[in-house]
Amino acid sequence: MALIRGLLRRGIDLMDMASEFLQPQEDDVARIAWNLRKKISEYQKSFSVIEKCTKPVIAAIHNGCIGVGVDLVTACDIRYCSQDAYFQVKEVDVGLATDMGTLQRLPNIIGNRSLVNELAFTARKMMSDEALSSGLVSRVFPDKSSLLNAAFGLATEIASKSPIAVQGTKVNLVYSRDHSVQESLDYMATWNMRMLQTEDIMKSAQAVLQKTSLKDITSSKL
């Protein structure tokens, strides 16, 4: 679970950004550009690992989610927030095009390019009710404590299910976002020709038929 805390509430530290990116140690333009590209890619990777992680990642967001905060939560699988949450693609206000994933992932998440463009061009605050109606978050809670309870509850529920089923679901959901339906079906068939041989199916199906909780059966960890 990713708990989006104070740091992301402010976005990137603007003083750090100024010293790290805007004061190159070299004179040669090509070398400066080369090193900057490397650094930007490293930053991007630190968020992409969330998506590459085969376990579902839940973001619980309260208060401001600004700049890099939005980059980070768009790489998560499920987003819950509290009523006081707001989202701001703030980079345009500090003179740059956001480069850590928001422009690449947000259009897919909310499926409304006009809204994404508006948010990214203006840095307008999107409040929690609009985040819910646009599909950026799936649930809104009255306060931080109910938000965290729900997020931990959700994590516990997901963790009670077969890891073969859950992680296979995540990998195939992410794959299908970036491929055609046919390619994704082929990938799924190849995936499940191995994974259907898991003992977890028999155990889980038995629990369903006997109306017992999945929490009462043990699936060995991956």
Ligand SMILES: CCC/C=C/C=C/C(=O)SCCNC(=O)CCNC(=O)[C@H](O)C(C)(C)COP(=O)(O)OP(=O)(O)OC[C@H]1O[C@@H](n2cnc3c(N)ncnc32)[C@H](O)[C@@H]1OP(=O)(O)O
């Ligand atoms: C490869 C490089 C790519 C770069 C990516 C960049 C990504 C980004 O994240 S861009 C977005 C950067 N963040 C911002 O623009 C946020 C600016 N700050 C605010 O909007 C407000 O300060 C905030 C809503 C966070 C909090 O408001 P509040 O009224 O509660 O507090 P303030 O009095 O405004 O701020 C308190 C002190 O914190 C300092 N501060 C705020 N944000 C930042 C920041 N991002 N970096 C550094 N310092 C920050 C602010 O100056 C105040 O300091 P002081 O006056 O010394 O108390």
